Amino acid sequence: MHELAAVLHPLPEPGSVTPDDCFDDAREQTEDLRKQYADNLDAAALDTDSEPLILALEQARAQKEAADRRIRLILAYAREFYPPRRYSLRELGAASGYTTSGVNAAYGAQEIKQVQSQIHRAPRRPTRGEEPS
Template sequence: MDQIRELAALLHPMPEPGSVTPDDCFSDACDQVERERKDYADNLEAAAFGTEGDPVILALEQARAEKEEADRRIRRILAYAKEFQPPRRYILDELGRASGYSISGVRTAYTPEEIGLVQSQIRRDPRRSVSGEDPS
């Protein structure tokens, strides 16, 4: 159980004094972190008990899954920016810096399937077809 509490503290650090604005919300922010730590520890403990898994390994697996989900979100946002916004609205260098991708990585970050997913979620067609041809 100590290991689980330590992982909760590691992954949900307390705010530093002076880091919360306005200052009188610092106590509330600390209370929120305490709730997050408790929820995380309870969930991790239940997962470890239910699977007889090691809490550190489970925490790493969860972090990896969150990282993969974040990468999927980045790819969908890049598809949106490049395929659904006016041409040249976002330059590759700007998108690369913001996403952590190289310029060539931005060009190849998403697939036609991801463009289709964005299209279905925002309910409008891309400015060009998935094949790369301009529909006009």
């Protein structure tokens, strides 16, 4: 799994580290990260009697799903809790990877309630499907 670690954690290229005198440290940190990743993946595969490559794909999928959830929460916050008209649908869509019409469809009452419980503040307008209080 050391090759997979190399694929997922590429070494920095010369000129890509600022300041230049940190280049060797950056390469060393990446090598350490590769070893740690490979060791952890091998250990997880042994513990679960799974194939390391399949575990790596499952981990990547879980990270992607978590990122999608974060995007939906940020959109819910931006549209329902942030000052009105702060960001256009076009801006939010471009930043999130959604179309402008997809921004409003990307989140729902569940995300709004989660944001509300985390920031301890009601949305600017009634939650979809609810009557104003």
